[in-house]
Each structure stands twice: as structure tokens, then as C-alpha cells.
Amino acid sequence: MPIKTEPFYLNLGPQHPSTHGVFRLRVELDGEVIVNVEPIIGYLHRGIEKLAETRTYTQVIPLTDRLDYVASMTNNLAYCLSVEKLAGIKVPERAEYLRVIFSELMRLANHFLAIGAFLNDCGALATPLIYMWREREKIVDLCEMTCGQRLLFNYMRVGGVSQDVPEEFMPALKKFVAEMPKFIGEYEQLIKQNEIFLARTKGVGILPKETAINIGASGPVLRGSGVNWDIRKKDPYSIYERFDFEVPTGEVGDCYDRFWVRLREMRQSVRILEQAIVQIPAKGPIRADVPQFFRPPAGEAYGHIEAPKGNLGFYVVSDGSIAPYRVHIFPPSLINVTALADMAIGWKVADLIIVFGSIDVVLGEIDR
Amino acid sequence: MTLLDQFQKMLMTAGLPDWAAYLVPALVGIILIIAVSLTLVIIFIWWERRLLGRFQLRLGPNRCGPEGILQPVATGLKLLLKEDIVPAKADKILHFLAPIVVFVPVLMIFAVVPVSEGAILANLNIGIVYVIAISSISTIGIFMAAWGSSNKFALISGMRTVAQMVSYELPVVLSIVGVGLVTGSFSMLSIVQAQSIPFILLMPLGGVIFFLGCLAEMNRSPFDLLEADSEIVAGYHTEYSGMKFAMFFMGEYGVALAYSAVIATLFLGGWSGPLLPPVIWFLIKVVLVFSFTVWMRATLPRLRVDQLMSFAWKGLLPMAVINLVIIAIEVLVVPASMLWLMVILNFAFAAVLVLLWSRLFTLGGGRVEV
Amino acid sequence: MKFERYGIGIAKGMALTLKHLFRPPLTVQYPDEKLVVSKRIRGNELVWFPDRCTGCGTCTKACLQGNIILVTHRGEPNKFIVDKFELDSGRCIFCGLCVESCPYDALAMGLEYECAKYRRGETILDKDKLKLTDQHQPSAYYRPQFAAGLPKQSLLIYDKKDGGQKLNLFPLSKRKRGPGA
Structure with a gap:
């Protein structure tokens, strides 16, 4: 006689140690095996797209900080790029380099946090997280030196950046870039070959190449599945075509590949920073002549960048007035998290946590 | 002749009736053991937090008392004053009893741990078997807590606990049998006295298996699945607060301390050591073992539940069985005066076994089609 | 967990954490010690x-x-x-x-x-x-x-010879975090 069983529903979140924000997963379990996963989002909705319609073009920039608050400057950059495209503004040379420097610093900062939190989800009690946090702290120090805050930077402006870096910035950045490969090597030593870590991540949560492309995933999630797609290479924005760097890709598309792609991307970011430090003009304007309350011509523009988490796009529609008619945000996290169910079904609860950690989402971006 | 027996004899010669001469030393011993072990637990909580802090480039607690040593006391006071919350749908009786069932056996383990020559509360001739038997009772307590608090996270944790504890008990017991074979006794006192060479050298594989099994029994990383905070919040004590939670907390660290003491006794030579007094040697060894577990906790990720089970059943258990057979043959063949030969042989066998298992052992589990 | 590499990866990781035991802690005990904030602090x-x-x-x-x-x-x-x-x-x-x-x-x-x-x-x-x-x-x-009159920001990009962090196990004594701390 078969035993009558019932599915076991478990709510992971909205308040749970490893949901990386206010995220809820409604999980249907058979024992510990996951039968179904349903992500429920919207707990952090602030209506940023609607708020943007009542602000001037400059005033939207602080709002974009609140999207992906782990790497806020990339949001500023994506928005400013689309508005510049809309209004046809040319950005000065030094400002372009500063933008590249800060967006690569942000990529490092984001990947430090992503890998640290991912390892924390694997159960390595806070140690990798704190080691990575130490390096992230150095980046945040640099940003604080430049723009006065540590989380919501509000640094990029339409047509450049808000202010030039102080004179003590460049020596500190050089020192940071010089010692960073050593620390990245240390993280590899800490965890890369760890047998338990390999057992937990190798082959777990596989996202096949075709599924990844069909879902529209981007960033390390897509590259971890073996697709060589990086907007810095494929649709170069800013001055990225001047730099020499590689796009690391994974092979299988499991959690380990996504981790490993992030770690190698950090090395590439350091390479870009090294080149940018050498190439940056010592003096020059850092902002095109754009008034604070400017009116771009009526029209629409879509600008996208390779944010640390993937393809971050801003679609800005102007009706010629002082405020944008519509700002639509295309966040990478929201697209990537739709792949969660494909990856997690059939695995255990513990695997769901690390699969979710390996996608690296930020809820500010998903809920907007 | 333990210190307790001497005390008893002294009382009897002083003219006390038999029952009093039996009762008074027993009570004194029990109170002493409870007081000392609880104090040690408090110090060990502080030590773990400080050490873990240093591993993680933090400072750890340093505010209450000198270098923060009173922090566990402050935590205890805070927990004592907190509201005791019982979930509305909880099984009230089980919810109430579970912390006690977890906590009391932990204290009972200390009864058979010899601190120095003769300083033992109960010199049982089956001391180490008693430890294993008593510590298994905590499993029931943890499952009671998990079931009684009617929480889904707790329930998952409780299921994991039972599976984990039962599985890891087997390799632990089998490696103890090896110790018993060499010693010829299960009494903790005679085990220590038999260690002219620490047993970790005499039977390295048995020692490692026992250590890994103990890590699983005391729920420490990388086997801390039942309170895997990144997965199932706090596991079985998710719904506990106040003093009940404090009892779980003390029980957990008490087990860690007790097992550190047992490992030090069985495999590291207990109190024996040159120059320093035996109590100090014993404490040094316990702290070393405990610090090693803290070090592992600071570094290692957690295993998944099916990997944990396959590691116990496919990895540790067969190795423990083969190790036991090898030791049994060695005890028969090798004369007692040639222990060094056994050391060499056992290291060779351990190497061969690990080499074999590195090729044979595969992980179970993986993706399940649903 | 596979034994194929006999736990070398685990040993490597544990060696790294042991190395960190002898590195200066990052904690700044806030009300007692304060970092110097950026000159451009908002x-x-x-x-x-x-x-x-x-x-x-x-x-x-x-x-x-x-x-x-x-x-x-x-x-x-x-x-x-x-x-x-x-x-x-x-x-x-x-x-x-x-x-x-x-x-x-x-x-x-x-x-x-x-x-x-x-x-x-x-x-x-x-x-x-x-x-x-x-x-x-x-x-x-x-x-x-x-900007001229403001103190230099304390940075974590330390260097020992610049008077940066040193290993100090006794937390409440004076401890510097950066060159300008």
C-alpha cells in the first residue's frame, strides 16, 4: 500500500538569513528535495520609475543609486549614458576615464560582496565574507574620498562626473591596484580547491547555455554558462574599446563556474584599472557644459552597460520638458532570478540557498 | 583508588554512618563537577568567540570584564531576563522538556572524564561506552525541541539531527573499540594509563575517524547541518528564547567541551605529560582540541545532508571497520614491548586505506528527478 | 567531498586562516576610537x-x-x-x-x-x-x-612603514588604522 504523502511548503523569507534582502521563496518540498520554487518579489518596491517622472534629469541620478546599492555608480553611469545619448552630449576625456575607473572599482566591490555572501551561504561562517569585506572597504574608502559617501555615491552627472578626484586619490588607487592581485590570489587559496566547496558547487544548479540565452540572462550568470557575451566588448560604451582585457567564461554553468567567472573577472577589472591609471590625462575638464536644469530634445534613447550583475539598461523618453516623460529600468537581477527555478528544482534546500547566492541578486534592483 | 574513594574512607574512619560516608563525597563531587564544568563552558564560549574573531580579523567580545571574559555571563543574564516565548501551536510539554533533556546528559559526561590521576567522579569500568550512551540522549532532546516547537525549519533540522547522530555514532564506536582492544579496558583511567605513546600516533586513522565523528556529534562545522543558519535559520532552537535557549546554548558548548576532553583523554594521552602538573596538561590538551575545532569552523563550508550521510556510511564506516580488524590482528601478533612497530604499521595502513578510498569513494546524491 | 586530493584544498584554506590570525584586526571600536572621515563627507x-x-x-x-x-x-x-x-x-x-x-x-x-x-x-x-x-x-x-584645513582621511590601504596597522591583541590601547589616523 503506498503511503499517502503531502507536499511540504516552506517559506524562505521575506526575512531569512540568506535571502540577500527582502525576498521570499515559496518552496514546495518532498523531504528535503525541492519540487517547486516560486520567487515572490515586491517587498522593496519604491516606485523609482514613477518617481523619476516627477524629477528633473539631474535629480533622477540620486534615485538610481538606490537600485543596485552594492554598486551604485554603475547605475548612475547607465542612466547618464542614456540621457547623453538622448541629448547628444559629448563627455570630456578625463571624465570618461574617471567613469571607467569607478565602474571597474564598483565591479570589484560588487564581486567581493557577491563571492563573500555566496561562500557565506555555503556555510563558511562569515570568514570569507569578512576577508572580502576588507577589500571592499578599501574601494568604499576611495569612493568616500571622492564623493563624500560610502553607499549612495551620486557621483556621475549627465556629461561627466560631479567633481574631480582629490589629489591623494591617485596614489591610493595605484597602491590598491598594486596589491589587489595578491589578495585575489589569497581568496583562491582560501576556497577554490576546498574539497567541501567543490562538492557543494560542482555540478550543482546547472543552467544550460540555451536556457540561459532564452531566459535573457546576462552578466556572470550568462558567462558562467559558457556564452561569451560582455557589452564592454560587444557594444562598447564609454571608452572601453581602448582597454585590453579578456572576458572569462565558464564551461558547465554550475554554481562553481559562476563563482569562478566572478573571481577571474576581478583580475580583469584590475587589468583595466592598471591601464586606465596610465592612460588618464592628468588635467582637463571633467564635465561637459550641461546646466543643472536642462531640457533634452523630445525623443527616446536606450543606453545599456555591463553592470557587475549583467546588462543594465535605461530607457529614457523625453517630451522636451524639464523632467523625463518615462524612465524604464532594465535590471539584470530581475532577469537572472527568473532562472532560479530551472536551476534549483530537484536539488536540496541547501542547494537552493547556494544557487540563489550564486546568481547574486540585489533586491533594490529587482523591485525598483 | 580515586580521590573520591579516599575521601569516603576518611569519612568512614571519622565515624560517620555508611550511608553518609557514601552520600557526602558523592554530593560534593557532583556539585564540584557541575560548578567546574559550567565555569569551563563559560570560559570556552568566550574563548571560541575571541578566537573566531581573530581568525576573521575581528576582535571578538572585549567589553565585559577584562578582555571580555564576562561576556558569556552578561549574555546569560540577558537571556535569563528575556521573555520566554512558546509558540501557540507548540507541543507545550515537549517544548518545555527538550532543553532539559539536551542539557542534563552533557553534564553527566563529565562524571567519567579523568582530570588527573584519580581525579574522576565515577571510575566506571565502561567509562567510554557510558559517554557514548549518555551523549546519544541529547539527540532525543533535540528532536523533541524540533517537533515540539511546530516550526518547519526546526522540523527539517530535527530530521537531519537524527540521521546525522545515528550515522556518526557507528564510526565513533568502532574507533573506540580499537582503543579498547589495545588497552584491554574501557575505563577512562586505564586508557590514559595505557598510553605510553599517545593513541593518535598508535592508531592515526582511528583517531582521525573518532575526531570527525565527534565533530558531527557535537554539531560543529563542517557538520553543523542542524543549525545551518544560512539554510534553516537556527534549526531546532528557532522557536526558543530566554533561559530555554540558554540551556541549548550551554548544552551545545558543553558537548563541545566534553568531547574535546574525551578526545584528549582517548587519543592525546589525557593528563600525562612532563614537567607541568597533570591538570594543566589536561587543560592544555582540551584547549588545543577545542581550538582546532574553532579553526575548522572558521574556514570550512558546510556539507550537504546527503553528502554528510554518504561520508559517514561510505567513507568513515568501512574505514573504521577495516581499521578495527587491522588493530585486532596487530594486538594479537605484535608483542606489547614492540609498540613502535605498531605505530609504523598503522601509519602505513592508514596511508594505504586513504589511498584506496581516494579512488573508491564516490558521493551519493545529486539531482533528483521530481 | 572526495578524497582524491587528500584534503589538500582544505589544508590550504586552513593555512590561510591561520595566517590571518597574525594580521591586525580591522575592528574600530567606534565610540572609543574614531576614523577620520573624508574631507568631502556629505x-x-x-x-x-x-x-x-x-x-x-x-x-x-x-x-x-x-x-x-x-x-x-x-x-x-x-x-x-x-x-x-x-x-x-x-x-x-x-x-x-x-x-x-x-x-x-x-x-x-x-x-x-x-x-x-x-x-x-x-x-x-x-x-x-x-x-x-x-x-x-x-x-x-x-x-x-x-579642504585645506581638514584632517587627512584615514584609509584602510595601510602600509606598516607608513605607520599603519600593527598586530595588537589588546584592543583598547591606542591603535592606528591608516597613515593619517
């Missing part, structure tokens, strides 16, 4: 210079929260007299756009960052609270002329 209480303010109202337009209240009346020929200049630091998001937009450098971000209040009303900064005093100094955010 601190919690803004500084307003009444003599330079013309009452043009650019800052009120630049504020995306609509947070700055400015009331003026016409006084001397071609000059506004500011009756009321008020902002609620509880609603302010400290984006710094008002400072950036001010054409006369009459507004600057503050240096303070420990500005918790017991009552909501106390977060409202009026003309008196915004004035420059010895305790209430402006930061160099968008005002590089104030």
Missing part, C-alpha cells in the same frame, strides 16, 4: 552662509525631495532678504545637489555625522542651526576652498 547638518546667500532659490529647485523652504522679501534695491531658510534633515537624502547648484557658494555640506535626535522636530534645521560656528564646520564637498 555630513548630516548643512552649513549656510547668510551673508553670501542672495535668496535666489536655486537650491530649493535642485532639491529632489522638495525639502528646502526659502521665504524672502524684497529689501534694499535689487536684494532679497531671507526670512526663512529651513530644511528637514530627517527628510534630506544628502545627495548634495543643492550644494552643487548654489551659484554663490552659500551652502555647504556639514562635517558632522553623529546627529541622531530624540524628537522629530529637532531634525528641522532653521537659520540659527545652519549657521557656521566652531562646532559646525563645512565639509569640502563641492567646496574645495574648505
